[in-house]
Amino acid sequence: xxxxxxxxxxxxxxxxxxxxxxxxxxxxxxxxxxxxxxxxxxxxxxxxxxxxxxxxxxxxxxxxxxxxxxxxxxxxxxxxxxxxxxxxxxxxxxxxxxxxxxxxxxxxxxxxxxxxxxxxxxxxxxxxxxxxxxxxx
Numbered sequence: 001x002x003x004x005x006x007x008x009x010x011x012x013x014x015x016x017x018x019x020x021x022x023x024x025x026x027x028x029x030x031x032x033x034x035x036x037x038x039x040x041x042x043x044x045x046x047x048x049x050x051x052x053x054x055x056x057x058x059x060x061x062x063x064x065x066x067x068x069x070x071x072x073x074x075x076x077x078x079x080x081x082x083x084x085x086x087x088x089x090x091x092x093x094x095x096x097x098x099x100x101x102x103x104x105x106x107x108x109x110x111x112x113x114x115x116x117x118x119x120x121x122x123x124x125x126x127x128x129x130x131x132x133x134x135x136x137x
Contacts, residue, residue, distance in 0.1 A: 028106060035097045045094050050087075111136070 035045055061069040075083070096105035114136035120126035 028109060029102075032097045032102045032106060035094060036102065042091070042095050042098055045098075046091055049090065049094070 038045060058069075065071075093105070093109065096108055100108075114132070117126070117128060117132045117136075121128050
């Protein structure tokens with residue numbers, strides 16, 4: 001008996017989730033190693049990370065949209081807040097990598113999904129499922 005389309009989709013979805021999880025661990029671990037190897041002040045590392053990320057995002061947008069890449073860009077207050085919070089989290093990550101053992105800093109990063117779920121529950125009333133709570137253990 002061959003698997004139905006639903007079980008195939010679940011298998012593909014699960015495999016994709018594992019691939020994304022492993023990829024994230026590899027990227028964060030190598031990122032932490034590079035930050036440590038550079039041995040530069042936090043603001044210098046943040047400046048280079050921001051500049052290189054900006055170049056990468058602009059390159060991706062230029063490939064996707066060509067010369068019209070900035071047409072209709074309206075981020076508003078919510079977009080500015082998201083950018084500020086993203087910059088703050090990047091600054092906190094680099095600071096943690098510089099001043100803490102890498103394993104401790106990466107453990108802090110690993111708690112982000114659980115803390116996001118708890119803040120979602122507290123501020124937005126989102127439900128906390130048993131699976132979400134189990135991931136925090």
